[in-house]
Amino acid sequence: MVPVESKFRTLGIxxxxxxxxxxxxxxxxxxxxxxxxEGSLVDFSHGDVDAFAPPPGSFKHFSEAVDAGGRQxxxxxxxxxxxxxxxxxxxxAFTAAPIDPDLGVIITxxxxxxxxxxxxxxxxxxxxxxxxxxxYFANRKLVEFFDGEIIPVKLDYLANESEAxxxxxxxxxxxxxxARTFLFSNPNNPTGAVYSAYEITQITGLAKEFGVTIIAxxxxxxxxxxxxxxxxxxxxxxxxxxxxxxxMGPSKTESLSGYRLGVAFGSTSIIERMEKLQAIVxxxxxxxxxxxxxxxxxxxxxxxEERIRAHEAIRDTLIAIFRSAGMQTRLPQxxxxxxxxxxxxxxxxxxxxxxxxxxxxxxxxxxxxxGPHDRSxxxxxxxxxxxxxxxxxxxxxxxxxYAK
Amino acid sequence: MVPVESKFRTLGIxxxxxxxxxxxxxxxxxxxxxxxxEGSLVDFSHGDVDAFAPPPGSFKHFSEAVDAGGRQxxxxxxxxxxxxxxxxxxxxAFTAAPIDPDLGVIITxxxxxxxxxxxxxxxxxxxxxxxxxxxYFANRKLVEFFDGEIIPVKLDYLANESEAxxxxxxxxxxxxxxARTFLFSNPNNPTGAVYSAYEITQITGLAKEFGVTIIAxxxxxxxxxxxxxxxxxxxxxxxxxxxxxxxMGPSKTESLSGYRLGVAFGSTSIIERMEKLQAIVxxxxxxxxxxxxxxxxxxxxxxxEERIRAHEAIRDTLIAIFRSAGMQTRLPQxxxxxxxxxxxxxxxxxxxxxxxxxxxxxxxxxxxxxGPHDRSxxxxxxxxxxxxxxxxxxxxxxxxxYAK
Numbered sequence: 110m111v112p113v114e115s116k117f118r119t120l121g122i123x124x125x126x127x128x129x130x131x132x133x134x135x136x137x138x139x140x141x142x143x144x145x146x147e148g149s150l151v152d153f154s155h156g157d158v159d160a161f162a163p164p165p166g167s168f169k170h171f172s173e174a175v176d177a178g179g180r181q182x183x184x185x186x187x188x189x190x191x192x193x194x195x196x197x198x199x200x201x202a203f204t205a206a207p208i209d210p211d212l213g214v215i216i217t218x219x220x221x222x223x224x225x226x227x228x229x230x231x232x233x234x235x236x237x238x239x240x241x242x243x244x245y246f247a248n249r250k251l252v253e254f255f256d257g258e259i260i261p262v263k264l265d266y267l268a269n270e271s272e273a274x275x276x277x278x279x280x281x282x283x284x285x286x287x288a289r290t291f292l293f294s295n296p297n298n299p300t301g302a303v304y305s306a307y308e309i310t311q312i313t314g315l316a317k318e319f320g321v322t323i324i325a326x327x328x329x330x331x332x333x334x335x336x337x338x339x340x341x342x343x344x345x346x347x348x349x350x351x352x353x354x355x356x357m358g359p360s361k362t363e364s365l366s367g368y369r370l371g372v373a374f375g376s377t378s379i380i381e382r383m384e385k386l387q388a389i390v391x392x393x394x395x396x397x398x399x400x401x402x403x404x405x406x407x408x409x410x411x412x413x414e415e416r417i418r419a420h421e422a423i424r425d426t427l428i429a430i431f432r433s434a435g436m437q438t439r440l441p442q443x444x445x446x447x448x449x450x451x452x453x454x455x456x457x458x459x460x461x462x463x464x465x466x467x468x469x470x471x472x473x474x475x476x477x478x479x480g481p482h483d484r485s486x487x488x489x490x491x492x493x494x495x496x497x498x499x500x501x502x503x504x505x506x507x508x509x510x511y512a513k
Numbered sequence: 514m515v516p517v518e519s520k521f522r523t524l525g526i527x528x529x530x531x532x533x534x535x536x537x538x539x540x541x542x543x544x545x546x547x548x549x550x551e552g553s554l555v556d557f558s559h560g561d562v563d564a565f566a567p568p569p570g571s572f573k574h575f576s577e578a579v580d581a582g583g584r585q586x587x588x589x590x591x592x593x594x595x596x597x598x599x600x601x602x603x604x605x606a607f608t609a610a611p612i613d614p615d616l617g618v619i620i621t622x623x624x625x626x627x628x629x630x631x632x633x634x635x636x637x638x639x640x641x642x643x644x645x646x647x648x649y650f651a652n653r654k655l656v657e658f659f660d661g662e663i664i665p666v667k668l669d670y671l672a673n674e675s676e677a678x679x680x681x682x683x684x685x686x687x688x689x690x691x692a693r694t695f696l697f698s699n700p701n702n703p704t705g706a707v708y709s710a711y712e713i714t715q716i717t718g719l720a721k722e723f724g725v726t727i728i729a730x731x732x733x734x735x736x737x738x739x740x741x742x743x744x745x746x747x748x749x750x751x752x753x754x755x756x757x758x759x760x761m762g763p764s765k766t767e768s769l770s771g772y773r774l775g776v777a778f779g780s781t782s783i784i785e786r787m788e789k790l791q792a793i794v795x796x797x798x799x800x801x802x803x804x805x806x807x808x809x810x811x812x813x814x815x816x817x818e819e820r821i822r823a824h825e826a827i828r829d830t831l832i833a834i835f836r837s838a839g840m841q842t843r844l845p846q847x848x849x850x851x852x853x854x855x856x857x858x859x860x861x862x863x864x865x866x867x868x869x870x871x872x873x874x875x876x877x878x879x880x881x882x883x884g885p886h887d888r889s890x891x892x893x894x895x896x897x898x899x900x901x902x903x904x905x906x907x908x909x910x911x912x913x914x915y916a917k
Contacts, residue, residue, distance in 0.1 A: 113637035117786040159582040178563040182771030218795040233517035367586030369799035382521040390629045391622040395773035
């Protein structure tokens with residue numbers, strides 16, 4: 110096999126959210142128990158943009174951009190200067206640290222695009238990268254694709270809800286072992302854990318000590334629930350600003366995923382490399398789509414508060430269902446992910462996830478996508494409340510049905 | 514310097530089309546001659562989507578996709594199954610060879626996205642790749658980014674307009690030297706040369722003999738001028754179908770660049786890898802945007818004929834201007850690029866291109882982006898006819914002003 114082909118063998122997507130349709134339907138008859146459960150399909154692999162609509166005005170901005178024509182179709186590779194200036198203002202206010210509007214912001218095709226460009230711009234063959242377990246599955250795949258070496262750092266997310274639970278001794282060990290990039294999501298994907306001010310301060314202290322570059326995926330950082338204190342890592346100011354890159358986007362909380370928009374901001378040296386690479390990866394985030402960012406951080410008064418309230422209510426419903434069934438689950442402080450622990454099962458996790466789809470009309474993402482977590486599943490609970498409740502109850506029934 | 518940083522030093526975009534705004538304005542005073550020329554700005558670095566509008570219905574399809582919501586926002590990574598089925602039908606008719614609708618098509622963010630994924634899926638460290646000189650600048654940059662080795666193959670595009678002018682002996686030498694991928698654009702970017710049936714047949718014969726994978730960028734293959742015979746390489750059938758990948762998209766001829774849509778089709782094994790990679794690069798082409806492909810190959814009767822007629826008229830005007838000024842220029846058989854040869858100048862090409870912008874309000878792309886072509890500039894003549902004519906005359910005046 111040609112080397113480049115073997116590289117793609119490890120780059121699996123069969124269990125990735127949204128790809129379930131491409132799974133070979135292997136024979137589950139031998140392990141199936143009981144009858145199908147009634148209930149309409151709930152796809153927890155991503156949020157339901159029909160249940161939570163985009164903010165008003167997004168389509169209008171897109172439409173105006175199409176009318177504007179060439180000027181908006183062909184922006185600089187890093188995105189429209191006018192829109193970047195707006196973003197720099199809003200994002201620096203939100204994250205409590207300045208942003209250079211010309212050099213310190215790049216617009217990308219989704220936050221996935223930003224993550225890809227950021228990792229490609231910092232990680233080369235043999236470079237060691239500290240990655241949290243569990244964390245967003247693409248982090249691991251990206252480092253592997255660029256032939257970097259992963260040093261895992263454990264997140265004990267079930268221990269104490271006043272912090273995320275990062276093993277700071279392991280983080281120090283990873284840096285001592287040579288990791289020069291630390292890539293993590295805050296709130297943590299898949300658990301919804303938010304890093305405490307203490308943890309963020311410790312991370313920046315270690316990064317300063319070892320000269321580590323930090324890539325912070327803060328995709329869900331606007332959807333903060335009551336009583337959480339969220340600390341933006343770029344606001345700490347202990348590390349050289351060129352060593353911190355923050356990634357956000359309006360795909361999740363703001364339901365704008367269909368437009369594929371993301372933003373990376375902070376380190377001007379990393380962003381310079383990201384733009385060079387974007388020029389050969391996809392040129393730019395689609396020109397007309399960029400205009401939709403004009404709605405971001407400018408939603409109508411009360412819009413975000415209502416969105417948070419609705420998600421907090423669904424969160425509390427699902428947490429109550431899983432916990433009363435004895436399934437340990439971290440209470441998410443932000444975002445719309447939930448990562449319940451299943452009982453010990455008689456079937457493998459991959460089969461259980463397929464059975465959930467076949468028998469219970471529920472799609473979830475197996476925990477193994479996020480690290481060695483073969484007893485958990487991830488749910489994106491940005492769904493219709495009643496449907497999510499019914500689907501969570503079906504998960505509990507199925508977990509009992511297949512329990513050891 | 515960290516290795517990954519040095520890699521980005523060679524990945525330049527300062528002279529890339531559309532990035533002129535980011536150039537440092539170094540001092541041209543020492544070399545400037547004469548006064549500014551009057552005339553409104555003409556940006557030949559890309560087509561003017563205000564002069565040539567997208568086909569009717571494109572925005573309507575986008576708008577309907579937004580209304581459709583989640584179903585269209587979250588497609589499979591390779592794109593909506595329904596749209597891929599349509600594409601397979603139209604593209605197999607156009608290229609005269611069958612396409613598997615499920616396994617043989619992937620929708621990407623622009624043809625740039627398709628090129629990136631295709632090269633990443635076929636070229637690894639040290640792999641040799643045959644690349645035409647001149648050809649689209651990203652081809653070279655992509656191979657370099659993945660640490661492949663380029664073996665250039667000369668295109669003698671000025672010799673004979675009944676063929677593109679590929680040096681077939683050099684192509685054989687490249688394959689004998691170990692190149693296992695051949696990447697080329699047809700019509701050639703930047704010259705508009707179309708490969709003859711004989712050349713295409715020779716390419717496939719050599720590819721079969723050496724087991725070479727062919728990536729054919731046919732972005733401009735719909736805009737064919739009178740009397741040209743266009744041969745789709747996938748229609749020849751001498752090579753294993755899995756070894757030919759064709760790339761097209763509606764960004765140019767159809768003026769849909771602002772939506773960032775491209776398509777790769779043919780080799781199912783390459784497309785499988787491309788989808789795996791797309792999952793970590795940008796997930797998918799923006800979901801709503803994909804729906805715009807429903808207009809592609811379904812334009813109103815006469816729409817494409819009129820577009821071709823208008824471009825052919827501009828082509829003939831510009832060719833006449835450059836040729837009567839003694840600037841050798843290949844007559845493009847397809848597409849909207851023109852690659853005139855400048856006289857010997859007293860200033861370097863990079864300075865001349867900057868002077869054109871500063872003194873003549875004309876933006877062109879230097880030939881050096883496409884290979885060792887420091888006597889040529891590329892024009893995308895998909896512009897308002899009268900403006901293009903006036904701008905071409907200003908280029909001639911400037912060329913004479915700075916000639917040796």
